[in-house]
Amino acid sequence: MKRRVAIVGAGITLFRRRMLETPKELSFEASKMALDSAGLTLKDIQSVVSGSAPDAFDGVHMKGEYYLDGMGAIGKPHERVYVGGGTGVFTPIGGWWNVASGLYDTCLCVAEEKMSPLHPHPQYAFWSIFDQILERPLGTTLLWIFSLEMRRYMHKYGIKEEEIAEVAVKNKGNAVDHPSAQLGAKITVDDVMRSEPICEPVKRLDVSPPSDGAAAVILASEKVAKKLTDQPVWLDGVGWTLDSTHWTNRDLAYPEYVEKAAKMAYKMAGIKNPRKEIDVAEPYDPFDYKELHHLEGLQLAGKGEAPKMTVDGVTQRDGDLPVCPSGGLLGVGNPIAAAGMMKICEIFWQLRGEAGKRQVKKDARTGLAQAWGDLMQVGTVAVMRS
Amino acid sequence: MPILEKITQPLQARHWTDSIPLEFHYTAGVAGESFRRELKENGRFLSSKCAECKTTYIPARMFCPSCFIEMKETRTLEEPGYIYSYTTVNRNRTGEPNGPLTIGLIRFEGVKGGIVHKLDVKEHGSVSFGMKVVPILKEASERTGALTDILAFRPA
């Protein structure tokens, strides 16, 4: 019999291209803020779950073992979970196992990423996720896979680059109100269209920036949560699935693995009609088209219909389904695992009505955060309720 | 059912050889930056002290991992270190004969943590537990704030 799990505190550092802090120090700052916000100290924490993307960014092998002091995990049960870019949302899912199972009553979940050490560019590490015999010799970059997917998505549904650019405009605009944000800006569709082509159809402003940063949440069992706060946010549904790394054999226009993960989470949370029941969503948006791709996979938009929803303003903060009110990865920044956790934090603040200038207009009771990654093959989903 | 088709001619088994070249530029961090500056500029070791549990750490850290609070108080260590443990190395990282090189874990009285470094001793047998040691520093003008600013530790 699984127990109900609540989020009772959240914390986040600045997201910036390069930070002075070490991974340990970034982790400490986010964790400490989460503890303070929950009115807890480290002594109250029974277990720690951490998340971080490839070791090749920070440049520390055994990264999980290295940074754990900053997560207050010395001498505590600690595990590091990993599913590439999907790690940020997978981290509280790992924490959910700890608490829902009855093993622990409190669990600190921390996601950290320091991408700036890798030179000449963090992009470079992604080269080695491709097949070493059949793909790397062709001069592969991660951008190829994104641009190939974006093109296929546009082709299948007759979507225009301008429609996709609306996502970048919305998210970077939303990020202006996020105190941690790296790239908040008021831009136009024209700015996106005229930005430098990097890997056509992907242009400079279609892409989120690499960043350093950390974010954390604290999970508690129902009993403990109710003692701590009269505003717990319940982690009522979790889901995750992976596809094969044979990505060139996959339907690139639709993320079926995200659909499967979402359905798992909806079933657990008792959600029958996601489009009606989800009030606010934070799908993973490392590229602008990915937000659209994911809205469709999450069953929050029909196949090929997410662009129109965006153009119609449905996904604005004052729309019927606000999407990425935080500013997303495109605006707040993309320290990979920390970026997914930033989305969990945002839904937590939105459902508690604590998001300040970023607060969505509608009365949000149910929210969703999703991350995605590895070799375009994983979906991780969390459904949260106030 | 297992995969029945096997490679029976060794030369048919292919290998693909390549490398993953990487270059890292690490920041020393908030506390690391102060520690390295102190070493570079003054040739001294910086420690930090926790206001709650009163533990002093070397190298200086930003936060106390037990009390989970930021440590604001720093102090340079004036007294010599001592040998906590030591070993003699006869091979390098790739396993080729090299050395002998005596390495010590150097600690400081009443301080948590330590520094691993080379020991400037003629032979392994001349090292003993608790032996007091001090760093041999490069000239201030040559120091970069790295631990290699210390050439070795020698008996005090």
Added chain:
Amino acid sequence: MSQKITSYQGREITPDEVKEGKYLDIVYKFEPKYSWAAGVAISRFLTELKDGKIVARKCYKCERILVPPRMYCEQCYRPTDEWVQVKDTGTVNTFSISHVGTDARRLKTPILVAVVDIDGASPGMGILHNLGEVERSKISVGMKVQAVWKGSEERQGAITDIRYFKPI
């Protein structure tokens, strides 16, 4: 960030500060070398490429013909059954024009990249490769293409034994 939280943590290092050398960075370079076993399926695939052929594996249960070949079918979860030679022609599933190289540095000449669904394999069985002998503006999804091979004496049993795919 919650409106209840008024200060947030983090010390940014700006590009100018990096240039000035304001902070004491530590630089490491290393180049680990690997020799990866190609395995049963890809060893054969590479050997056939050297002969100017593309081979696939067929699963008798789902009847899919798989490229790149694998010795097991990941859907039926059983060993695949038969080697099948497929064509060196195909259809562009999707494509991109890459202005950056592996290390994200700008390229002088953009690389044309495509997923090419291989004729003779099951629908949607694509491989990653480059396009050539084509104007950028003329590339389209659905375009028929054919492999352009290196000369037989130049081929070494590598994916690059195919120089690129060109329109037919």
